[in-house]
Amino acid sequence: MGNVFSEVxxxxxxxxxxxVFRCIRNRELSxxxxxxxxxxxxxxxxxxxxxxxxxxxxxxxxNATYKVxxxxxxxxxxKIQSDSDKREYKLRVTDKYYKYYNLSQKYLEVVENRIKDSxxxxxxxxxxxxxxxxxxxxxxEEDIPGKEA
Numbered sequence: 001m002g003n004v005f006s007e008v009x010x011x012x013x014x015x016x017x018x019x020v021f022r023c024i025r026n027r028e029l030s031x032x033x034x035x036x037x038x039x040x041x042x043x044x045x046x047x048x049x050x051x052x053x054x055x056x057x058x059x060x061x062x063n064a065t066y067k068v069x070x071x072x073x074x075x076x077x078x079k080i081q082s083d084s085d086k087r088e089y090k091l092r093v094t095d096k097y098y099k100y101y102n103l104s105q106k107y108l109e110v111v112e113n114r115i116k117d118s119x120x121x122x123x124x125x126x127x128x129x130x131x132x133x134x135x136x137x138x139x140x141e142e143d144i145p146g147k148e149a
Contacts, residue, residue: 012107012108012111015107016107019107020033020036030074031071031074031076034067035067035070035071035074035076038053038057038067038068038071039071039076039077039093039097041053041056041057042068042071042077042091042093043093043097047080047090047091047092048090048091049088049089049090049091050064050065050068050089050091051064053068053091068091075094075096076093076094076096076097077091077092077093077094077097078091078092078094079091079092080092115127
């Protein structure tokens, strides 16, 4: 299983990297490679604070603030004031991100549709349950802050 799992993971990464470089080559994006990774991480963390973002990628708060400000200036990220604590701001990716850049999600949807078409409903349900177990129980070090359990 390890080789097959690794191969699937590598294919997802390679597809993502190829799309990133295609967008950069076509000048569809105004983001550097580091900014690209940063906005993808912010999206994956589901509205983190700057501090949560900095801690997750293990950089200083000032460095994270610099990266976030650059992404805000380019229109890919915005700060949203917390309803519960007016001193706290959450980071949210913008529609511009989703329109031009949500590369990994697009390919995941393609693959998921292919899986649905290739398996019976029962097989798909079993597949989904296995991936939920992998995500929820077998990868605890990658739990997303603030994600509903």
